[in-house]
Amino acid sequence: MEDAPTIFLHGDFEEGIYMQQPEGFVKKGKENLVCRLKKSFYGLKQAPKQWYQRFNSFMTNLGYCKTQDDHCVFVKKFDGGDFLILLLYVPDMLIVKQDRIKIRMLKKALSWSF
DSSP: OEEOTTGGGGOEEEEEEEEEOOTTOOOTTOTTOEEEEEEOOTTOTTHHHHHHHHHHHHHHHTTOEEOSSOTTEEEEEOGGGOEEEEEEETTEEEEEOSOHHHHHHHHHHHHHHO
C-alpha cells in the first residue's frame, strides 16, 4: 500500500477560483485585490474532483481502464492474459501484480507526474 500525502496539491482548475489575500501578504493600497488559484490545496471543496480528473486522465493515457463497478479501480491488460490492478482509496493506492517490474514502472510514472 502506498501513501500519497500531498495528493490534492496536484489538481488543476478549469474554472477561475479566487480567494482573499493571505494574512501577512496584503500590500498597502492593494487591500481589495484577490488571488486567483492555479493549483488546488487541502480544504477546497473542488480539490478531490480536480485531482481525480487529473489522475483518471493520467491512468487512461497509460492504457488503464476504470472498471464499471468502481471508478477507483484501474486495470491494464497485457499480452498473455496478464494484468495489473490499481485500487485508489485517497490518500492510499494498492497495486496488485505478480510482475514487480511492471509495478515499479507504474510507481515511477506516478512519481514523475505526481
